Amino acid sequence: MATQTKAKPASPAALRKERDRHLRRNDILAAAERVFAEKGFHETRMEQIAQEAGYAAGTIYLYFADKETLYAALFIHKIEEMVAHVEAETAPATDPLDGLRRAVRAQFEFHDQNSAFFNHFVRQRLHGSPGKDDPWSEVVLHYRRHFNVLVNLVERAQKRKLLRKAPSHLLASALLGFIIQIARGAQREGKSTPLVGHTDFVCDLFLNGAT
Amino acid sequence: MATQTKAKPASPAALRKERDRHLRRNDILAAAERVFAEKGFHETRMEQIAQEAGYAAGTIYLYFADKETLYAALFIHKIEEMVAHVEAETAPATDPLDGLRRAVRAQFEFHDQNSAFFNHFVRQRLHGSPGKDDPWSEVVLHYRRHFNVLVNLVERAQKRKLLRKAPSHLLASALLGFIIQIARGAQREGKSTPLVGHTDFVCDLFLNGAT
Amino acid sequence: MATQTKAKPASPAALRKERDRHLRRNDILAAAERVFAEKGFHETRMEQIAQEAGYAAGTIYLYFADKETLYAALFIHKIEEMVAHVEAETAPATDPLDGLRRAVRAQFEFHDQNSAFFNHFVRQRLHGSPGKDDPWSEVVLHYRRHFNVLVNLVERAQKRKLLRKAPSHLLASALLGFIIQIARGAQREGKSTPLVGHTDFVCDLFLNGAT
Amino acid sequence: MATQTKAKPASPAALRKERDRHLRRNDILAAAERVFAEKGFHETRMEQIAQEAGYAAGTIYLYFADKETLYAALFIHKIEEMVAHVEAETAPATDPLDGLRRAVRAQFEFHDQNSAFFNHFVRQRLHGSPGKDDPWSEVVLHYRRHFNVLVNLVERAQKRKLLRKAPSHLLASALLGFIIQIARGAQREGKSTPLVGHTDFVCDLFLNGAT
DNA sequence: TATGAATGAGAGTTCATTCAT
């Protein structure tokens, strides 16, 4: 409703306005992250997000159409961060396997730094009515982007015969599933040891198997 | 509230009553499964479960204290089924690795037969207030039983040097994470191909690695 | 619905049945008194009365049409007891003023023995819809009978010029109001001193005034 | 929940807001009085109070935490009014006995103007769970303030030897009991004659007794 | 006659969202 950015903000005044708008939007996203992470979607009150962000309840609706959209926007935001982090860490890789290792490591790092959020990332899902304007559908798109980072790495490794022939998405799934499951397990046990420590074990297991 | 089984149902009449009670309880659980699977916890209306079960709304409360308890009971029920299925399929295993393969297979079978439910099994979680009587805490207990089935298989295999030395729960996590991720991926893509077909690939990958 | 007594129970068998019915009705009334006294009308659950009486919930409805009727019946029962007690204690009076004193005393005695019940007697009232079958209207009738006992005593005293000329119901109100207010005050303060001790003071004040 | 007045409403804007809030709160109290008086606590629907006040159902909860709190607030409000009225009418008294007469008169006046409400004042009572935040406990406090007005008058009269030696609260109870009983009697009979007319009779009877 | 499982209407309360200021 009020979420779009105008196409061409030419004048410096308009630019400044645009930038301010972005800033405030991010304030709200940050507040939303804290509250959603603590309470989950349904237990979170818009009022509380507003307070946390230092705004009045109504103000949020100037930046996000509704609660669901805000929730989805937060996911997208986080996934973008995650993708950016993984890509940044993966970039300097010397070879595909090193890239894979770096990806795993980056993934764990991000988990370590966002454990509260990930508690929900893995679990919670809005029940999108299949309407076109379901805010969740865009999240899925972004998720796929994230997943594709792994898939690409796998495929590159396959091309160099560093990984076996197999559907790349299955291999990527294996790796991601392992990562996630480790993270969930740690969460369930309430452990606070950083996950990054598992990087080597995970890579080794993925590459060489459990035998 | 009225969910317990009496300690000594001596008389045949009492036995019959107990059995009928169980039957009706299961009717409700079955109805709850259908509705919860379709709508998720929060979108589900008790009224609808009642209708689906062919009872009046109030009747449910004769068998389950409240919505959360019903939800948790359903999870427990399902996990029990799953454990039973996996254990049954695993029992005739000739050696630990065969057991592992059978477990993977059984897991996939169960997924194939309960895909709607599993959509939530992996994702949804009640926000347990840390009160002792949080119905969810028992679910966690049951989940652990399920996880332990895998852990035990892994440990038995390790004893026979069929699997590498490594914390058994990590190996089990790897396997389970892979299974779950495959299932989720299939769900996301809306594929209806049975998951069981992936059994061999998963085992092979788990045992021998991606190289 | 099932509350009426047949007009002419001739046969001994019918008589016995009638008597048994009365007995069970009283069981229920006694149980109702305990629970209503403790919880008040709205907080009382029919189930609890049934349990307290050693019957099943449905059984109550064989003796009382509904909750309100039971409540009213209890009041009537109690007022009858009270009237009986006051009349019995008043009967041996030598002169009207002695009668008055005995009435006051009897009233206090009854309060002392039924304080729990009186907590509600003075305060709680059903909101009778003015329909003819409001169970409460009969209670009012009985209350009037009780009040009339006092009025009669006052009038007899007036005839003998022992009390001033004034509308007898006002004098009786004065006396009753005083009694009730004392009782309420004691209840509010949570005192457990018997009220009977106030008899002489009350009579003296009523007869001779506060000067 | 949202009933408190801030400690320092400095700015005129804040003052205006505070005042408006009070106004609206009183609108609701007035509406509540009408409905509660007609139906009693349990038969009253929040919806109806809201309608009567010209608000939506939810709005009430911005001013009162819940139904019970609203009910109690109404009582407190009324008792404050009553105390104010009685004190105002009593102030110009020349001597303690005149003060007593004025108090009785004021009491009757208030009854005459608030008969509907008083129907409940004497009778209805919430079942206060003994929790500290039972809204009813404050009502009791206010009631005591009201009662003390009478007690003080009595004590002042006793100091000047205008009333006999006796526990002041008993004398005050006698007087109040009489007043209330007269009022109840009138109500029961459905009389519409103003109660004020009984002032002299009541005072005379209280001071000089029934003989 | 007694039972008690089933009924189902009913109401208090919350909270996302709007809109006049």
Add this chain to the structure above:
DNA sequence: CATGAATGAACTCTCATTCAT
């Protein structure tokens, strides 16, 4: 732009009452 008071739809759970056994 920001506000926050007002809205009102929506939903869980209770419990008096019934009726098949």
